[in-house]
Amino acid sequence: METVLDTIKPTASNGLLTQKPKWLRVKLPTGKKYTELRGLVDKYKLHTICTSGSCPNMGECWGEGTATFMILGNTCTRSCGFCGVKTGRPETVDWDEPEKVARSIKLMNIKHAVVTSVDRDDLKDGGSIIWAETVKAIRRMNPNTTLETLIPDFQGIERNIDRIIEVAPEVVSHNMETVKRLTREVRIQAKYERSLEVLRYLKDNGINRTKSGIMLGLGETEEEVIQTMHDLRSVNLDVLTIGQYLQPSKKHLPVKEFITPEQFEKYEKIGLELGFRHVESGALVRSSYKAQKHIL
Numbered sequence: 001m002e003t004v005l006d007t008i009k010p011t012a013s014n015g016l017l018t019q020k021p022k023w024l025r026v027k028l029p030t031g032k033k034y035t036e037l038r039g040l041v042d043k044y045k046l047h048t049i050c051t052s053g054s055c056p057n058m059g060e061c062w063g064e065g066t067a068t069f070m071i072l073g074n075t076c077t078r079s080c081g082f083c084g085v086k087t088g089r090p091e092t093v094d095w096d097e098p099e100k101v102a103r104s105i106k107l108m109n110i111k112h113a114v115v116t117s118v119d120r121d122d123l124k125d126g127g128s129i130i131w132a133e134t135v136k137a138i139r140r141m142n143p144n145t146t147l148e149t150l151i152p153d154f155q156g157i158e159r160n161i162d163r164i165i166e167v168a169p170e171v172v173s174h175n176m177e178t179v180k181r182l183t184r185e186v187r188i189q190a191k192y193e194r195s196l197e198v199l200r201y202l203k204d205n206g207i208n209r210t211k212s213g214i215m216l217g218l219g220e221t222e223e224e225v226i227q228t229m230h231d232l233r234s235v236n237l238d239v240l241t242i243g244q245y246l247q248p249s250k251k252h253l254p255v256k257e258f259i260t261p262e263q264f265e266k267y268e269k270i271g272l273e274l275g276f277r278h279v280e281s282g283a284l285v286r287s288s289y290k291a292q293k294h295i296l
Contacts, residue, residue: 020258021258021260023260023261023283024244024246024258024283024284026056026284027059029058029059029060029062030059031059031063033062033063033065034058034059034062034063037062037067037108038062040107040108041108048067048068048069048070048104049068049069049070049114049116049288050062050067050068055068055286056284056286057284057286057289061288061289061290061291064111064112064292065109065110065111065112065292066110066111066112066113066114066288066291066292067105067108067110067113067114068113068114068115068116068150068288068291069101069104069105069113069114069115069116070115070116070117070118071097071098071101071115071116071117071127071130071131071134072090072093072097072117072118072120072127072130072131073090073091073094073118073120074086074118075087075088075089075090075091075118076088076090076118076119077089077090077118077119077120077121077122078119078121078187078188078189078190079188079189080177080186080187080188080189080190082177082178082186082187082215082218082245082248082252082253083248083252084248084249084252085118089122090118090120090122093123093127093130095130095133097130097134098130098133098134098136098137098138099137099141101115101134101137101138102134102137102138102140102141102142103141105138105141105142105145106141106142110142110145111144111145111146111292112145112146112147112148112291112292112295113138113142113145113146113147113148114147114148114149114150114287114288114291115131115134115135115138115147115148115149115150116149116150116151116287117131117151117152118152119152119153119189120152121155121189125160125163126152126154126155126157126160127152127154128154128160128161128163128164129163131149131151131163131164132163132164132166132167135147135149135164135167135169136167139167146170146292146295147169147170147171148169148170148171148172148173148211148288148291148294148295149164149169149171149172149173150173150174150175150287150288151164151172151173151174151198152174153174153190153191153194153195153198154198155194156194156197156198158201161198161201161202162205164202165202165205165206165207168206168207169207170208170209170295171209171210171211171239171291171294171295172202172207172209172210172211173210173211173212173213173239173287174195174198174199174202174210174211174212175195175212175213175214175287176192176195176196176212176213176214176228176232177190177213177214177215178214178215178218178220179214179220179221179224179225179227179228180192180224180227180228180231181220181224182218182219182220185253186218186253195212196231196232196234196235197235199212199232199235199237200235200236203235203236203237209238209239209277209294209295210235210236210237210238210239211237211238211239211240211241211294212232212237212239212240212241213240213241213242213243213286213287214228214240214241214242214243215242215243215244215245216242216243216244216245216257216259216264217244217245217246217255217256217257217258217259218245218253218255218256219256219257222263225242225267226267226270229267229270229271229274229276230274232276233274233275233276237276238276238277238278238294239276239277239278239279239280239294240271240276240278240279240280240281241279241280241281241285241286241287241289242264242267242268242271242279242280242281242282242285243281243282243283243284243285243286243289244258244259244282244283244284244285258283259283261282261283264281264282264283264285265281267279267281268280268281268282277294278290278293278294
């Protein structure tokens with residue numbers, strides 16, 4: 001069976017897209033490993049971004065022993081125009097969360113875990129203490145599991161970023177999400193240059209593998225995408241993911257363009273020529289796609 005990734009269907013009268021292209025059709029996840037993990041997730045009520053976000057690559061990633069977990073709640077202090085996570089006042093910090101995430105990874109027998117979070121601008125430490133404790137707990141309970149942390153910008157505050165550096169995940173990722181011109185519209189409370197500086201700071205202070213991702217189809221030009229790639233290489237970024245933006249609801253930014261597979265291939269070629277160690281570029285690519293390969 002196949003399914004088409006859901007986006008809001010714009011009407012022809014508003015001048016936007018009316019039909020999703022065939023390359024956004026994906027097979028529903030299947031396989032023994034996927035079935036086993038889905039059973040564990042349901043039985044123990046484990047929270048993964050894979051399931052809550054209905055990721056199109058869930059079956060493939062789970063089959064390879066990779067999964068993504070979100071910490072610090074499910075309410076974000078920022079209101080990005082592309083993101084389906086709800087915005088508002090977050091709940092209090094659950095100090096048992098690091099152990100809960102570590103147990104989930106152990107139950108699922110995850111070989112490579114990706115950990116991400118909402119933005120917690122309400123906290124003095126930006127949530128960085130829980131971040132560090134989560135990495136430590138995973139290390140204690142799952143000594144053979146490798147880690148990628150997909151972090152917020154922590155408002156660029158170095159002492160908060162240092163807590164991530166000190167626990168030394170194999171990969172530290174922070175997403176640019178879009179090109180410079182569209183940052184104010186797409187990532188309302190974020191800053192393009194600040195995100196670049198976070199990635200630079202991580203690399204300059206000992207993180208072996210840094211990573212970022214951008215979405216296409218929000219109205220950016222090819223020239224702007226290539227410039228963003230140059231900017232990311234200027235801070236010695238190692239891994240880049242490029243995927244298609246899909247509108248989570250009518251309240252979110254509309255899709256301006258469906259990028260063709262050929263164009264994604266072109267960006268991958270350009271990225272490799274620029275010197276990125278890995279470039280994942282395709283309509284269905286998400287931040288954690290093939291994440292286990294990015295430590296190599």
